[in-house]
Amino acid sequence: MTLKMFFLLLFSVAMTSGAQDTITMMHYNLLNYGNNYGSCNSTNNNVDEKTAWLKTVVDHVRPDIITVNEISKDPQVHQKLLDYALNIMGSEYLKASPPNYANSSIMNQVFYRTQKLELIDNTVIVTNVRDIDIFRFKYRNPGGLQPLYLNCAVAHLKAGDSPDDEQERADEALRLMNYLSDVNASGNFTLSGDFNVYSGYEQAYQKFINHSNPSVRFYDPLNKTGQWHENSFFSDVHTQSTHNSGSCHSGGGLDDRFDFILVSDEIMEGSEKISLIEGSYKALGQDGLHFNTSVNASPQNTSLPPAVLDAVYNLSDHLPVVCKMYVEKVQSIPHYGSENLNFSFTNPVQDELILRYRGDCSEKFHFSLFSRTGGLILTGEAVMARGESHAIPVMYLSKGLFLLKISAQDGKFGVVKFVKQ
Numbered sequence: 001m002t003l004k005m006f007f008l009l010l011f012s013v014a015m016t017s018g019a020q021d022t023i024t025m026m027h028y029n030l031l032n033y034g035n036n037y038g039s040c041n042s043t044n045n046n047v048d049e050k051t052a053w054l055k056t057v058v059d060h061v062r063p064d065i066i067t068v069n070e071i072s073k074d075p076q077v078h079q080k081l082l083d084y085a086l087n088i089m090g091s092e093y094l095k096a097s098p099p100n101y102a103n104s105s106i107m108n109q110v111f112y113r114t115q116k117l118e119l120i121d122n123t124v125i126v127t128n129v130r131d132i133d134i135f136r137f138k139y140r141n142p143g144g145l146q147p148l149y150l151n152c153a154v155a156h157l158k159a160g161d162s163p164d165d166e167q168e169r170a171d172e173a174l175r176l177m178n179y180l181s182d183v184n185a186s187g188n189f190t191l192s193g194d195f196n197v198y199s200g201y202e203q204a205y206q207k208f209i210n211h212s213n214p215s216v217r218f219y220d221p222l223n224k225t226g227q228w229h230e231n232s233f234f235s236d237v238h239t240q241s242t243h244n245s246g247s248c249h250s251g252g253g254l255d256d257r258f259d260f261i262l263v264s265d266e267i268m269e270g271s272e273k274i275s276l277i278e279g280s281y282k283a284l285g286q287d288g289l290h291f292n293t294s295v296n297a298s299p300q301n302t303s304l305p306p307a308v309l310d311a312v313y314n315l316s317d318h319l320p321v322v323c324k325m326y327v328e329k330v331q332s333i334p335h336y337g338s339e340n341l342n343f344s345f346t347n348p349v350q351d352e353l354i355l356r357y358r359g360d361c362s363e364k365f366h367f368s369l370f371s372r373t374g375g376l377i378l379t380g381e382a383v384m385a386r387g388e389s390h391a392i393p394v395m396y397l398s399k400g401l402f403l404l405k406i407s408a409q410d411g412k413f414g415v416v417k418f419v420k421q
Helices: 003-016 047-061 075-086 163-182 203-209 265-269 306-315
Strands: 021-033 065-072 093-095 106-113 117-125 132-139 148-156 189-194 259-264 274-276 321-327 330-332 343-346 352-357 363-371 376-384 389-393 400-408 413-420
Touching (some): 021 047, 021 148, 021 189, 021 259, 047 075, 065 075, 065 148, 065 189, 075 106, 106 117, 106 132, 132 163, 189 265, 265 274, 343 413, 352 413, 363 389, 376 389
Parallel strands (some): 021 065, 148 189
Antiparallel strands (some): 021 321, 132 148, 189 259, 330 343, 363 376, 363 400, 400 413
């Protein structure tokens, strides 16, 4: 086999090995899922119908994490959602067991895909109305050298438009942010939920994005702060209500931005190996053309397949919000032709490919960078001791897949496949 044929074979393997990964996140206020009181009853809020509609939405989005508000406190209802909306074809998802210290009739919950995530902790911030939950996940990275974590805070702030309601929301938000500041929280965080804020200038929202400790602040991926309520300028970001009128559902059409996924600066910047994919954040079913009217009113809403749009309309008076995050896997050098050479690297790369040496002895290595078709681009050498890093400049390369052959003095070698962003 020629050298070029060898590298072409490696490229074929790389394209089919799933070297890249994403995490899709969805937040959804399920509108009294499993609860019937007030104007919601077994006819207009039938849990079996809502479960079928949720399955339609989930099958369309294929989320890895689903955070929800307004699910009944009854554990059997949580299990029903898991069994009949998420796991009909197998056991893809698991759920958490939030304690609901506030003993609210409606609470938060999270469902997650076990192939990608492992739930390792649930911290609760107690408020006067409903708990705020922080779910900590470990990303499953088989063979990875560095564990990756994602923390998902879920909040359902006090509803209402009175000054007292607004102050209660501010107090709830402050409890969460002060806790994060007190424990010096850092890393990959999301904050999702129905915040019930009418404006980006409300105290609660401002405490999330402008807390006095800048290291724990959250960021709005849409960067659209303003007077959202009844403002057509924000018609493309409103999430409530899906109905013009209703009994269980709130009416008034789409004229409020209540539902959010905020992210930490680590996710905005990708500094902790998980980064927000630009343009992925959206309210499902929001086409910008249905201000103050139902999501399925005229003009025809073509942002979703008809069955999914019907499900979104019928299930809740809130639109689900969705985003995607890119996971930069930390990989070790594959065993092409010899033993592992005790290097690790982060993939993908931007300006530099940084190789970290984990061997016991100082050794001299030769590096050969190839295009995906086996064309030699550059060569170099370095003597490295345990714990040292070597940076190979790649800023001048075009975007795509490249191959780096690393050769030791005794003839052993390994090949790194990496993506240049």
